[in-house]
Amino acid sequence: MKPVIVAQHSITSRLDQFLDRFLRPIVEGKLQSTTFANGADFIRKINQYSKEERRLRPTTIFTTIEISNFHTMVSHESMLITLGGFLTDYLAAPVIENISIARIVKLTSLFLNNNRFYYDNKIYSFTKGAPSSLLFTETLSNIYVFQWQKLLLNEPLIGRELFGR
Numbered sequence: 001m002k003p004v005i006v007a008q009h010s011i012t013s014r015l016d017q018f019l020d021r022f023l024r025p026i027v028e029g030k031l032q033s034t035t036f037a038n039g040a041d042f043i044r045k046i047n048q049y050s051k052e053e054r055r056l057r058p059t060t061i062f063t064t065i066e067i068s069n070f071h072t073m074v075s076h077e078s079m080l081i082t083l084g085g086f087l088t089d090y091l092a093a094p095v096i097e098n099i100s101i102a103r104i105v106k107l108t109s110l111f112l113n114n115n116r117f118y119y120d121n122k123i124y125s126f127t128k129g130a131p132s133s134l135l136f137t138e139t140l141s142n143i144y145v146f147q148w149q150k151l152l153l154n155e156p157l158i159g160r161e162l163f164g165r
Helices: 011-033 039-051 075-090 101-113 134-154
Strands: 116-119 124-125
Touching: 011 075, 011 101, 039 075, 075 101, 101 116, 101 134
Parallel strands: none
Antiparallel strands: 116 124
């Protein structure tokens, strides 16, 4: 089952649009160096990587990791803590366009805790994650995965390798 939110004018839908337009540029800017925009961008980055100290060899191993249903795995509390930490660490000031980090986290809490969906004549709410059909869910997921990414890239053996998602 994959819940899809279709109430385009609901409060959570409007929060989704507002928060995503507000935070996506910040998140994408921070993740730009480790994000492959498309296949051509991947080829460009791997060509650049291969020219540095002859890193690309016949023994090079390519790995992909896919996390299915990630958008429903993370608790709201963990997501909010991670969002607050990300904004504190990567914003030049504790305010964006007159909105404080605390207010952004509260608005995100409203978004996460008030998504409902209808299935089999019953109304359900998300106790973890958020609907994958809303754009802000992707932005939140990127922030959360970025924390894992930082830990991974701090490993001495991995830090010099090509990494992207």
